[in-house]
Amino acid sequence: MILTGPAIAAAQTAGEIVIDPYDPARLSPNAYDWRLGDTLRICDTDLDAASPTPYAETAIPDSGYVLHPGVLYLGITHERTGSEAYAQFLNGNRTTGALGIWVHVSAPLGHQGHAIHWTLEIRAARPVRVYPRMTFGKLVFLRCLGTPASYQQHGLKYAATAGIDISRLYEELAGGAT
Numbered sequence: 001m002i003l004t005g006p007a008i009a010a011a012q013t014a015g016e017i018v019i020d021p022y023d024p025a026r027l028s029p030n031a032y033d034w035r036l037g038d039t040l041r042i043c044d045t046d047l048d049a050a051s052p053t054p055y056a057e058t059a060i061p062d063s064g065y066v067l068h069p070g071v072l073y074l075g076i077t078h079e080r081t082g083s084e085a086y087a088q089f090l091n092g093n094r095t096t097g098a099l100g101i102w103v104h105v106s107a108p109l110g111h112q113g114h115a116i117h118w119t120l121e122i123r124a125a126r127p128v129r130v131y132p133r134m135t136f137g138k139l140v141f142l143r144c145l146g147t148p149a150s151y152q153q154h155g156l157k158y159a160a161t162a163g164i165d166i167s168r169l170y171e172e173l174a175g176g177a178t
């Protein structure tokens with residue numbers, strides 16, 4: 001089940017959902033309107049899953065920054081969000097979609113128990129100027145079925161993501177995992 005805007009607001013008030021910073025005006029019927037942060041990591045070389053991703057980091061100026069097709073940009077959400085009670089799905093929205101912006105490549109899930117600044121894997125269909133703290137998409141909260149898992153036991157790589165994270169698969173591959 002997906003939470004309604006009023007249910008998100010009630011859960012935030014009850015401390016069951018963290019959205020920081022929180023602005024009730026950003027609630028919509030089934031989601032919270034999250035914002036783009038103010039830093040990008042620009043990845044414009046060929047990538048290798050077994051090696052750390054090379055990047056150049058830049059701040060997005062208030063005058064905006066032009067995203068170009070063919071480049072992978074790792075960004076970050078302005079908000080830190082999470083919940084011990086609910087899972088999350090991070091999405092773009094009608095507005096960013098109509099600008100030809102993908103807000104992530106294939107990573108929409110936030111596990112129950114994680115409170116994070118999300119890493120965004122941003123791509124652009126056409127050159128497009130984006131601005132720090134612009135509304136970038138919708139975040140939904142989902143009621144979970146079953147016993148919550150312990151992330152300490154499972155050793156997930158990104159459970160405490162505080163900033164932009166490159167892929168950490170190279171750490172596993174270096175350790176001989178497949």
Ligand SMILES: Nc1ccn([C@H]2C[C@H](O)[C@@H](COP(=O)(O)OP(=O)(O)OP(=O)(O)O)O2)c(=O)n1
Nearest residue numbers: 107109110111114116117118119156157158161
């Ligand atoms: N765009 C995203 C997607 C997820 N996450 C965070 C929240 C998730 O709870 C956590 C783990 O996401 P995945 O399970 O998709 O990650 P992996 O399977 O790649 O790694 P792990 O081994 O940690 O599960 O990463 C994030 O910061 N940015």
